[in-house]
Amino acid sequence: MAEIEGELAWKDLEIGAIIAEPGNTVQYKTGDWKSQRPVFDKSKCNKKCTLCYIFCPEGCIERKADGYFEADLSYCKGCGICATECHRKAITMVEEEE
Amino acid sequence: MATRIGMEVSLAIAEAAKLANVDVVAAYPITPQTHIVEHLAQLVADGELDAAYTPVESEHSAMSACLGAAAVGARAFTATAGQGLELMHEVLYVASAMRLPVVMAVANRALSAPISIWGDHSDVMAVRDTGWIQIFVENGQQAVDNVLCAFRIAEDHRVLLPVMVHLDGFHLTHVIEPVYMPEQSEVDKFLPPYQYPLPLDPDKPLTMGGFGPPYIYTETKKAQEVALTAAKEVVLECWHEFGGVFGRHYSPVEGYHSEDAKVLLLTMGSFSETAMDAIDKMRGEGKDVGLIKLRLWRPFPFKELRQAVKKAEVLIVLDRAISFGGPGGPVCSEIRSALYHEDKKPKAISIVGGLGGRDITVAGFESIVSRGIEISQTGSEQEFEMFGVRE
Numbered sequence: 001m002a003e004i005e006g007e008l009a010w011k012d013l014e015i016g017a018i019i020a021e022p023g024n025t026v027q028y029k030t031g032d033w034k035s036q037r038p039v040f041d042k043s044k045c046n047k048k049c050t051l052c053y054i055f056c057p058e059g060c061i062e063r064k065a066d067g068y069f070e071a072d073l074s075y076c077k078g079c080g081i082c083a084t085e086c087h088r089k090a091i092t093m094v095e096e097e098e
Numbered sequence: 099m100a101t102r103i104g105m106e107v108s109l110a111i112a113e114a115a116k117l118a119n120v121d122v123v124a125a126y127p128i129t130p131q132t133h134i135v136e137h138l139a140q141l142v143a144d145g146e147l148d149a150a151y152t153p154v155e156s157e158h159s160a161m162s163a164c165l166g167a168a169a170v171g172a173r174a175f176t177a178t179a180g181q182g183l184e185l186m187h188e189v190l191y192v193a194s195a196m197r198l199p200v201v202m203a204v205a206n207r208a209l210s211a212p213i214s215i216w217g218d219h220s221d222v223m224a225v226r227d228t229g230w231i232q233i234f235v236e237n238g239q240q241a242v243d244n245v246l247c248a249f250r251i252a253e254d255h256r257v258l259l260p261v262m263v264h265l266d267g268f269h270l271t272h273v274i275e276p277v278y279m280p281e282q283s284e285v286d287k288f289l290p291p292y293q294y295p296l297p298l299d300p301d302k303p304l305t306m307g308g309f310g311p312p313y314i315y316t317e318t319k320k321a322q323e324v325a326l327t328a329a330k331e332v333v334l335e336c337w338h339e340f341g342g343v344f345g346r347h348y349s350p351v352e353g354y355h356s357e358d359a360k361v362l363l364l365t366m367g368s369f370s371e372t373a374m375d376a377i378d379k380m381r382g383e384g385k386d387v388g389l390i391k392l393r394l395w396r397p398f399p400f401k402e403l404r405q406a407v408k409k410a411e412v413l414i415v416l417d418r419a420i421s422f423g424g425p426g427g428p429v430c431s432e433i434r435s436a437l438y439h440e441d442k443k444p445k446a447i448s449i450v451g452g453l454g455g456r457d458i459t460v461a462g463f464e465s466i467v468s469r470g471i472e473i474s475q476t477g478s479e480q481e482f483e484m485f486g487v488r489e
């Protein structure tokens with residue numbers, strides 16, 4: 001099951017749907033069902049506290065080259081914990097449809 | 099040349115598993131199956147069978163352990179019955195979906211409540227849709243033969259599906275029967291070593307039983323359905339070859355004086371033997387009646403069944419299980435469904451009997467046939483009738 005998204009026909013599957021290519025989980029994006037996403041306001045962030053990074057239960061917030069934090073929306077589930085924990089209120093949860 | 103010996107059928111099944119040179123037996127004792135795995139434990143303890151014997155804490159674990167064994171390329175065998183089969187229920191689906199060729203003898207037993215250790219087919223019918231190949235046997239010889247065939251069918255690379263061999267609890271498991279036990283050399287020739295195409299191996303890592311999100315689950319089920327349906331050809335091929343080597347022949351649907359009979363009775367398992375006696379008696383009295391024995395339950399042999407019953411006017415199906423609040427006997431309802439689109443078909447009459455170890459004698463089968471014919475002429479107020487129930 002090398003291809004991940006929607007391409008495989010039933011005849012393409014390995015016997016018993018065995019995944020014969022180790023590590024292909026990285027190709028699977030798990031965050032497509034979230035209803036809200038975090039939006040980071042750099043003007044309010046002090047680049048230092050790292051609380052959003054620490055509290056993210058998915059481990060999908062990372063520090064970018066400029067020192068500010070961002071969530072990888074391919075894996076973020078929109079739980080809002082980062083926004084709740086941020087002391088400076090630099091993170092706002094926005095509806096996905098907006 | 100095989101020798102004919104008298105042996106308890108449970109022990110004969112264990113000896114067949116030994117002849118198949120199983121690598122792993124994981125089992126939990128439950129009546130009326132216990133003697134099978136008890137004897138295997140003895141064989142391993144005595145050094146007569148080189149296998150890992152795993153006494154687990156439940157049937158759920160027994161089947162799980164067998165899956166693990168089959169996944170690394172070991173030949174795995176277990177046996178269970180009734181409540182035990184129910185307890186391993188969810189793992190049965192995993193075995194077939196992961197295409198692991200475990201072989202299991204099921205000593206068919208009624209389901210609680212009330213507690214019944216005796217035989218019927220309630221346990222089988224509850225696992226009907228688990229995706230296993232399912233074969234019914236009538237006597238000890240057929241049990242031995244079909245345990246051997248089960249390994250060969252299951253492990254065929256065109257199949258790779260688990261197989262259940264159904265034998266009636268007590269009526270078969272606890273009786274001593276004359277059995278031809280094949281020679282080890284004959285079995286070795288008939289049954290090649292087990293080789294799983296993609297075994298678990300630390301040097302070639304792979305994932306079995308992975309995550310199946312909505313975009314792929316349907317495809318996995320289609321592949322599984324195609325595999326089970328296609329397995330029938332391999333079952334036929336195996337039985338054909340077995341017949342050539344051992345001289346005993348099996349078919350998905352077997353007839354007894356059924357060729358031109360107007361009235362047919364259909365049975366599964368050990369009751370077929372009594373039913374044959376009943377057919378002999380009725381034919382002796384000039385009655386135009388024959389017997390159909392359904393041996394292959396999954397994959398269901400649609401073509402063979404339609405062919406076998408197409409000339410009959412009445413088909414009386416004896417079910418040893420009830421589908422509560424439904425059409426009565428699960429077997430009869432499938433047969434009605436299989437015949438629904440046929441232009442010419444017999445009236446299928448559903449009779450439920452032989453529950454929880456209650457015998458049906460020759461006289462009993464005569465009554466079932468009489469009542470079946472009556473229902474076919476006058477109809478019945480019920481979807482099915484229960485035989486021998488006290489009003």
